[in-house]
């Protein structure tokens with residue numbers, strides 16, 4: 323494909339988002355990527371050559387999306403999967419075996435914690451959980467650890483950890499650092515530039531960007547990604563060609579969407595912080611956020627995820643969420659529409675109220691995934707819902 327001539331790595335991120343991996347400008351050929359909705363491809367009767375088969379992940383829709391994402395993330399290689407969880411599972415399985423230990427951040431996506439808790443122990447892989455925002459985590463990252471897995475920023479407190487320090491400790495111990503960069507996307511953060519070995523994404527969120535597809539990706543060096551691809555073929559995690567096509571189309575607008583998500587995030591966060599019914603706002607773009615200085619240094623944008631703690635507690639949160647009209651109540655995030663959820667009913671439902679409170683997610687905590695609507699309309703909706711409380 324003529325990708326590199328259209329969008330060399332040196333091109334800006336927005337340019338790469340539109341063009342990298344795209345088809346060559348051949349007269350008569352389609353400008354938009356066709357959907358190769360086929361399970362298999364004609365083969366050489368006498369054998370030889372690469373076998374193309376959609377489950378192998380080498381459908382043209384897969385390959386184009388992989389080139390696009392690799393160009394955005396600054397990675398040598400990429401494997402796309404049918405979900406974020408498939409990406410995380412394949413990344414972890416690619417570098418661990420029976421007897422190995424994983425060090426995981428306590429603040430991880432619930433599905434990732436479930437995988438570490440319920441599935442990996444059956445394969446003889448144990449996990450130690452640490453708080454990477456504290457001081458005592460380095461003791462846990464020692465020889466025998468094969469992988470360290472973290473998220474930047476975290477859900478729903480949007481903590482931004484010192485990723486270079488974690489990478490250095492992981493490498494000293496002989497472990498790989500895996501970063502789930504779903505919240506930041508390559509538009510705002512590229513973990514490979516800070517020492518990460520593998521980056522994973524739920525493409526269901528910002529990469530797809532329209533709440534209409536599930537997918538995932540693993541990125542890193544050609545060697546690391548080859549080990550992931552080998553598992554992905556055997557576990558059958560390749561996305562359907564149409565899903566890959568939808569994500570590829572979504573990536574074209576990633577840079578402009580992330581700009582608007584961030585602008586809305588900052589506007590709504592600042593408005594909420596001044597409101598008397600709001601006890602606390604968690605947004606890395608606010609000077610009051612504990613990691614504001616680090617976020618400014620590491621991130622190219624603060625994003626559209628926002629935590630708002632209502633002074634009225636759980637009851638107020640329920641009434642508030644019910645009264646919202648423009649903002650929709652749904653789990654998931656990263657789409658063009660503003661979504662709202664209460665972590666006590668979704669991501670943190672498994673914890674007792676006291677446990678949630680101890681990690682900073684009191685009842686009354688409402689999580690927003692701000693969409694790309696007009697900030698004034700989102701704020702007006704929040705204002706009328708707070709009045710209804």
Ligand SMILES: *Cc1c(COP(=O)(O)O)cnc(C)c1O
Pocket residue numbers: 405406407408431433473477502504505523524525526527536537538
């Ligand atoms: C949603 C999400 C996942 C899981 O992705 P799926 O596409 O739902 O499998 C993993 N990590 C983070 C941070 C997420 O938000």
